[in-house]
Amino acid sequence: MGGRSPAAGWRCALLLLLLTTMAITAAEGRFVVEKNSLRVTSPAALRGVYECAIGNFGMPQYGGTMHGVVVYPKANRKGCMDFGDSGLSFKPKAGGLPVFLLVDRGDCYFTTKGWNAQTAGAAAVLVADDRAEPLITMDTPESAGKEHLENITVPSALVSKRFGDDLKTALENGDMVNVLLDWRESLPHPDERVEYEFWTNSNDECGAKCDMQMNFVRNFRGVAQVLEQRGYTQFAPHYITWYCPEAFILSKQCTSQCINHGRYCAPDPEQDFTTGYDGKDVVVQNLIQICLFKVANESRKPWLWWDYVHDFAIRCPMKEKKYTRDCANGVIKSLGMDIDKINTCVGDPDADEDNPVLKAEQDAQIGHGSRGDVTILPTFVVNNRQYRGKLDKRAVLRAICSGFEETTEPDICLTQDIQTNQCLENNGGCWLDNRNNFTACKDTFRGRVCECPIVNGVQFVGDGYTHCEASGVGRCQINNGGCWKETRNGKAVSACSNEESKGCKCPPGFKGDGIHSCDDIDECKEKLYCQCNGCSCENTWGSYECGCGGSSMLYIREHDTCVSKVANASVGWGFLWVIFFGLGFAGVGAYAVYKYRLRSYMDSEIRAIMAQYMPLENQDTSSHQRTVERADI
Incomplete structure (x- = not known):
């Protein structure tokens, strides 16, 4: 095996990949065409x-x-x-x-x-x-x-x-x-948070795809971290591994490409078993990256994974022979991560037993629901649907943005380089208040929605296309609630009332629709008031004035009647004198009663005290009689 040529090594790697791919297919996996x-x-x-x-x-x-x-x-x-x-x-x-x-x-x-x-x-x-x-x-x-x-x-x-x-x-x-x-429905968009996975690899010697992946991590890192920190997304990295068929576990190919006795394997980075790093080195580094994410996620800082992957690619490249566990530990320490927890998670790569972390990764490769098997690297899975296309910051961000429910997407999804603001042209065909520049057009990632707005805490209601009006408390403070309003001679009159949640109603003294106009009611002409004998009526804007003939007469509006000013004064003063004298007599009477009751009380108290020291005549006789009775006894 040691003298095998690079071409022969590549053929062996292809054989291993073919066998393991067949094993995965046999496990009822499936590939979904997006x-x-x-x-x-x-x-x-x-x-x-x-x-x-x-x-x-x-x-x-x-x-x-x-x-x-x-x-x-x-x-x-x-x-x-x-x-x-x-x-x-x-x-x-x-x-x-x-x-x-x-x-x-x-x-x-x-x-x-x-x-x-x-x-x-x-x-x-x-x-x-x-x-x-x-x-x-x-x-x-x-x-x-x-x-x-x-x-x-x-x-x-x-x-x-x-x-x-x-x-x-x-x-x-x-x-x-x-x-x-x-592509509007190519990815699900059920709610205000997007869940996505990045299926990747720590190998940096796989040619153009590896170079593209490293460039992507460098460019997308900041965006991914901001979205995660603000709760817009829930992110998780994943790594593909294969298992070696049992018949080949002791072969050179499996021992150099797998850990845990053939359970978890990766292809040789250089496609040559005789030089450079082996597939098992890739599996170990993948495992370290998974465990770092798990520890970071437990400390509620999952975004540190992006820093680690970025720094590891720069500090520990294969080409410089730094793709080692010691170099990885140096990056972990520089980020302030708990290296002991990460090492515990990694476990023993030489143990003849399952690694729970990598076993979970292999299970995750198999498609569930609408998502198929993950077989293409690198790739994204957004809301359980696989992303297709170039691994590019703008393209991937578009895919993530399309996973938000309309009107819940973050501001970065509405920037000009990501989507076109349809509200800028003809207001998107939505309702617009030209006087105050209030609009029902709301820009979303997929286009626009016509939705009556909320302005200064006041909700507008309507269809959003042709009509919106302020509703609820405070509505009259905004465009007068869409109602009629007019001012004459310093007097402002409005058809809007904060006591009503919606609608316009002309105030008393006016009639009309309350929206476009309210006309003054001529109370005098319609003979609604001032109907008493001797009354005169004069119409005013929104009201009326009634008068009585002569200066000695006074009009009482509540009773629609005229009374004499003099009589009213006489009766008034006479009534006040009666009250005054009545109060005086009541005071004198109350004082007399008080003096009588006080004097009676004082007399009884004095008599009681004097009886203790100077007995009265009837008291002495009784006392002498009791003494004689005691002597007889």
């Missing part, structure tokens, strides 16, 4: 919604849509050559729709087709399958080239052979084929 919808809007014969498979390269517009016109080239129909060589360009003219280039499957990599379509100016690439089969995921092979892997930004989709043939027939007949690519 899809988006394609809606044909014209011609009428093709109008409808069709499924297409999202490619594992480019940048799908998760949460959004893209409208374009389909073009099938007359030459280079498989898209394997540069379209510029034949002078073809698919850049739309000013005011034209984006071009979705339709190419045939076969003869070259999917990524090559996508790259050639992008460089020719196409906004998206549709690949028509060349065989009648269920849709598959277009992947990015290692040999496709770093240029294609990192630089393709247009979205891609695979369509079925039958649908592809229908598109070609329509185009050859001269029909203009308009389609809408729709």
